Amino acid sequence: MSKFNFPFIKETNELSNLRKEVREFITTCINNNEFTPSPDAWVFSADPSFSKKLGSKGWLGMSFPKEYGGHQRTALERYVVTEELLSLGAPVAAHWIADRQSGSQILRYGNEKQKSSIIPRITAGECFFAIGMSEPDSGSDLASVKTKATKTKNGWKLEGRKIWSTGAHLAHYMIVLARTSPASEKNRHEGLSQFLVDLSLPNVKITGIPDMTGQRHFNETLFDNVELSDDSLLGEEGKGWKQVVGELALERSGPERFLSHFTLLDSFINEFRNSLIHSGTKIVGKLISEIQTLRRMSFSVASMLQSGESPETQAAFVKELGNKFEKMMIETLREFSNIVPLHEWPNQLQNLFEDATLRIPSNSLRGGTTEIMKGIIARQLGLR
């Protein structure tokens, strides 16, 4: 049980300087009332003009090659930028998925036309993506997807439904996992392919689904015999499973798995510093130890990605621990209301807290459930 290591990676001075630069930029935006920091901002808070701004600062598509408008910087640099954006609750939802996973997926598997037409726009903060994995009948059991792509004379015909796609209503594209040939008896993972689907095509219908907070961020997307051009196939026909597994490593290992509600924690500590000194040092210490450990692990995964490894299992570790931490954090704050009753908290903090309490069940569902993470780990331990 020593095969899953998270080697320590030091934050260099260059990285710290970048961190400072990003922080100053975001703080200025906040001071100029360009946005109000919000929790879970990478899911809920979309602001295309802010995304564009980040693009012009060179903070999107950071690790993408220069020939596609990228900046050829490291995954560690990207990590630092995303941490700063998350910790300050910046409105990053519009570009988040494109920058985190779709762009890399296209660079890795896409053809020249896909790369040159899309990557520069992602980098500029002008092209947004949604995830096309889950379906009404396929949640955790991703290999059971029924969306079907059939070869036609000029390309493909796409038929099916995708669901829970965050930001699909704002996105330009969706990477859709579809069946291109029936699953073999032995291996359900065969016969799947990924498609790069332009969401403005005819017969694509996107319907919003309000979540339990009443907000709309996720959607159901109907593909009613959508005609796709030949070069909509992303990567290799039939290799969709392997491709999607790699995409999930990008999706699961980042700091959004434990910094989604950092703005709440930060305001909480600023507000109650004096009471905490008397009766909350232990809880603050516990929270610090968890966050720092998670940051080290996630940063370590970024360095694995940088060196071309596929840390799918390590990503599952980060996600599982991160989800647990966030739930624990909110419980810890709730228990503190024994010391200062909730109704005496400033309104803004009360709202943040209640908002987080409402949203928190989703953290261990999105990007793969706790049960799926544990299953991945169990498989790697040789139990399956």
Add this chain to the structure above:
Amino acid sequence: MIEELEIILETTSKILQKHINHSLRQNIVSENTDILNLWNEIEKNGLPKISVKEKFGGYEIPFFSILPLIKIVNNHGTPLPLSETILSNYILSESDINPPNGIVTFATDTKNLQIKNNMISGELLSVPYLNLTKNLLIVHELNNVKKAILIDEINGEIINKKNFLAEPRYDIKVKNLNIAEIRPIKNNIDFNFLGAILRSAQMIGAMEKVIDLSIKYCSERKQFGRALSKFQAIQHQISEMAVELSASSAALSTITKLGLSEKNSNDTAILKIRAGFAAGKIIAISHQVHGAIGFTKEYELSYFTKNLNSWRNDFGNESFWEEFLGKRFLEKNNKNLWEYLT
């Protein structure tokens, strides 16, 4: 040096593999020739003085770099205080005291210590393996200076002997005991920090073993017509252990790389909190998935879980270090949390 360490790790594994079986752990007395043979083999390979300066006959590999060795020693469930000896000798050497040959243990804690005329009196608490050695390190602070005190002829009144633990532990009251050497510790290093790091590395080695034992047992044991490991409920429990361990290992790799300084003393706290918390979870889950067999003396699981229980309480438990971390941030800092963390 990395290559040198790799070789040492490999050799150590082989030695421990060859000498240790579970029955050896049930008879940790100085009359047991198997115990003596194992120690001799360990000493022959220079392990006790691995972090001791060359001028005192050591390898002079920094203590923080050899934490992987501490992990291996405790992964094998070595029923000897090699980890304690390595740390004691390192502290002695850093204090410019030539470490003695043989086993050196330490007082985990002390009470009412008094030093007069090069003699020491008071209570030395929770001393591991006192039955195997006469050499003992005490770290004691005098006028804000931390001093390393070497005793080479320990004797006194045993006031408490903890037999139920995996490793023997003693509380001993000493009166006018001769001090062999006493010197200030270089850089005023805090023993509590070093101890916390040592115990965390030991815990991580032991936790790896406990998880391996659980995987092995659950893969072999059949109930309801299939191996326990094929039940999802069991798989998820074992995964949970792996998750806890991975967080502790990440915290350890920070210390292995950065060592210990004023600047990163939070990392020690984080490590001890993380490892102690993980140990609690892993003790509970490993016993749960093992069923009754894990609760027997004959099966080796309990040797490791008992040690985990002792180590998580030594040198400050989770609460102690959580208070330390929280206080440090809240009292000595006006920064907001994110600035502080980064």
